[in-house]
Amino acid sequence: MKVRGIIFDFGFTLFHFKNVSMKKYFDCFRRGLSKSIKILKQEKVLEDKGQMMEDFITIFNKKRATYFKQAMKTKNEFPTTLLFKTTLDQLKEKGYEIQEEKIKNNFLEKLAELYHSCEEEEWKPDEKTKFTLETLSKISNLKIGLISNHPNHKTIKNLLRDNEMNDYFDVIVTSAKFGKRKPNSDIFFHTLKRMGLTKNDAEYCIMVGDEAADIVGANRVGMQIILKERDYEFPYEKEINLPNLTRIKSIEEVLQYID
DSSP states (O other), rough: OOOOOOESSBBBEEEEEEOOOOOHHHHHHHHHHHHHHHHHHHHSSSOOOSHHHHHHHHHHHHHHHHHHHHHHHHOOOOHHHHHHHHHHHHHHTTTOOGGGGOOOOHHHHHHHHHHHHHHHEEEEEEETHHHHHHHHHTSOOOEEEEOOOOHHHHHHHHHHHTTTTTGOOSSSEEEHHHOOOOOHHHHHHHHHHHOOOGGGGGEEEEEESSHHHHHHHHHHOOOOEEEEEOOOOOOTOOOOOEEEEEESSGGGGGGGGGG
8 A cells, every 4th residue: 555644743753852751841841931930020021029920830830730631631732822821811810910012922932932942952853763754755755744742833843943854744733733632633634634635545644653642543534553662651641452553663663664
């Protein structure tokens, strides 16, 4: 069967997180929030000290946890820009004076990028990622896409750009920009459409990912499925039991499945 398209997940499929642990994840977010707060102080959106700062951090952390739970349950994405916006809105509701003229989209995007900047430092491409993408990019008429469940589109774009991989993809889709998360079928169909393919082409396309959201979602829309196995197991990870599942240990193994 001639493969017409291949779609990759980002984290733990093409890139790995150095010395991964939940503790390290949350430390990245803590340090990133400190960077964002520094800008909020510089722009005089937040006072430099006092109860306002404490309330901002409390609201932010509670809202982040709420959005995460809602995202897991509903498969809707809550972008980091929205997290900052709703936190500042709640501060205003508590009676604090917020200079709304400063809270524009580009400012919120800057805050989100800073928030994820420490995370960016930890993501590194697997040893064979660039070789695999370069090899695939030379195959005539093969479309290459990426779908990432990530709340900040710019973070994924930055990482691909900084590792000189942007040009390998015909399309880069994130849940932050699309509004839905894998395994929602719509994000797969949206990506196929942007690749110049249709729903009927799904059976001729491969999804490569590391978790149930990637594999189960792609299987629902009729795609071929390849699981990139990883060593680290996340809490509450769902087991994948599908008869048509192919498993690989290293990313370059996908080349064996392209005609």
